[in-house]
Amino acid sequence: MNRIFIYMLSLFLIFTGCHKSQEKTTTKIQIAASIMPLVDFAQQIGGEQVDVFQIIPPGTNAHTFELTPQLVKDIAGADFVILNGLGLEFWAQKLDQIIDPEKIVDTSANLDIHNLHEGHHHHGEMNEDDDDHEMHVNPHIWLDPALATRQVIMIRNALIEIDENHKSDYEIRTATLLKSLDSLSIAISDSVNTWSQKQFICFHPAWEYFAERFGLIQAAIIEPSHGMEPGPAKIAEIVETAKRIQAKAIFTEAEFPDVLSKTIARESGIVTVPLDPLGSTKGINTYIELMHYNVLQMSKALK
DSSP, X not given: OHHHHHHHHHHHHHHHGGGTTSOOSOSSEEEEESSHHHHHHHHHHHGGGEEEEESSOTTOXXXXXXOOHHHHHHHHTOSEEEEOOXXXXXXXXGGGGTSOGGGEEETTTTOEEEBTTTOOEEESOOOTTOTTGGGGBOOOGGGXXXXXXXXXXXXXXXXXXXXXXXXXXXXXXXXXXXXXXXXXXXXXXXXXXXXXXXXXXXXXXXXXXHHHHHTOEEEEESOSSTTOOOOHHHHHHHHHHHHHTTOOEEEEETXXXXXXXXXXXXXXXXXXXXXXXXXXXXXXXSHHHHHHHHHHHHHHHHO
């Protein structure tokens, strides 16, 4: 895969190298952001001063996504790149070959992060002996609005650093966005407080941070990390858990196949309910719309 990427990069340099001296066709700051929530944050904070494009296309499995030649070209032309971090963008190490590392904004920097398997916290640093550590931590921090506010602040800081002339604009827009996120958290808490069921079953652990923030419990996870499908004994355990907690549904996601989820749901006598952590649902254009949609979907199984 690395050979393919290097070949793509070489083609890009051959076909675009002669144009490097050209002036930008726009004075707007060009931003590449990996997923829709980060695109939305950057656009809301940047306003008319920015153009933002999404690296991982809607509906794509972020855990298997690979950069295309066109995306290599687009990223190379960006003023900076916004990533979620924590291994969500497993291809991020390749960006050093495309863009100055100082232009890469990792919005997970300095956050406490959850280990997928042991359930404890890491505090911004990893053991050098922990091979492929990024694949062992839960990257879905944006689904907790409180952690999303930290991401918003990092994006604001990056914009101010590159464009101090519009510092006050970025600060005003950020303050407005943070108020909206506070209101979102209150609305979610109010909704969750009406739910009779606080335990849930999901296909993969996207909702760990959300659950912890709002007092919910992931009672079972079908695929704890990408490609780790359960065997017969684990499936039987999940079915038993579903019956024990009197679950009404299993939460699925459009980016993942739902055959196994439907099989377990059928054996448990329940249904599947789709959630959308990345913003792939038609008609959802903002982070806040995305979160309201997911809470409404959850309420079908938990209220």
